[in-house]
Amino acid sequence: MMKSSAHLMRAMRNISKSLNYKNKRFYGAASQGDHIFRQLFDIRTFTYTYLIADKTSKDAVLIDPVLEQTDRDESILKQLGLNLIYAINTHVHADHVTGSGELKKRFRNCQSVISKASNAKADIHLENLNSLPFGSTALEARNTPGHTNGCMTFVWHDGEMAFTGDALLIRGCGRTDFQEGNSETLYNSVHSQILSLPKNWLLYPGHDYTGQSVTTVEEELINNPRLRQPIKDFVKFMEELKLPYPREIERALPLNMVCGLQ
Numbered sequence: 001m002m003k004s005s006a007h008l009m010r011a012m013r014n015i016s017k018s019l020n021y022k023n024k025r026f027y028g029a030a031s032q033g034d035h036i037f038r039q040l041f042d043i044r045t046f047t048y049t050y051l052i053a054d055k056t057s058k059d060a061v062l063i064d065p066v067l068e069q070t071d072r073d074e075s076i077l078k079q080l081g082l083n084l085i086y087a088i089n090t091h092v093h094a095d096h097v098t099g100s101g102e103l104k105k106r107f108r109n110c111q112s113v114i115s116k117a118s119n120a121k122a123d124i125h126l127e128n129l130n131s132l133p134f135g136s137t138a139l140e141a142r143n144t145p146g147h148t149n150g151c152m153t154f155v156w157h158d159g160e161m162a163f164t165g166d167a168l169l170i171r172g173c174g175r176t177d178f179q180e181g182n183s184e185t186l187y188n189s190v191h192s193q194i195l196s197l198p199k200n201w202l203l204y205p206g207h208d209y210t211g212q213s214v215t216t217v218e219e220e221l222i223n224n225p226r227l228r229q230p231i232k233d234f235v236k237f238m239e240e241l242k243l244p245y246p247r248e249i250e251r252a253l254p255l256n257m258v259c260g261l262q
């Protein structure tokens, strides 16, 4: 009896540790502490969309919504009683059309957000280190060019995590062979703005093609086969990538310059 109750106590301690509740850490889907966090996936384009909300004010943001998933996003927001105030794009996407314009039609308080450097149409244009407040929390916008000129990474300090768009992918990175891509710039952006965050912080990418959902700064410093190399090797590796042209680029690029709406 003594042994089984000690075993139970130990198991409960382990569960509480894995939830990391005190540190407000979040994984694939969580509703903890003061915030709600969801990682959503578009299976057609392998795109992640992130929902973060303040439980008290009900203010919510979506990062990188996909046009074809607008019904899903609307349902979740409404079911959770949330007020969408920002539809944010990490950059002008070439592989899918953004849902930000359609979301604005359905949520009247919603404003579209993208970097000033993207030259795309939006209600709010962010510059480096601008803060995007919602409820009692905020996202910090960091310029991370290289995949495109206008790429931004959004650092959520309260959640101890960052949303890297296509600058950093799990064990990879965004391509640099079109949309003003530059591999040297990308290398410097990722190392100075993302991999300089605390080692235990979580990194959530814009896509994943291998079934993974999240990584950490430390994991990528050690295991990212591209970015752990010296810069000259990284540049050579990126030059030698022979990637197919994105299937939807002709449709996606012009639409994404205007919030995904014609």
Ligand SMILES: [Fe+2]
Pocket: 091, 092, 093, 094, 095, 147, 166, 174
């Ligand atoms: Fe991209």
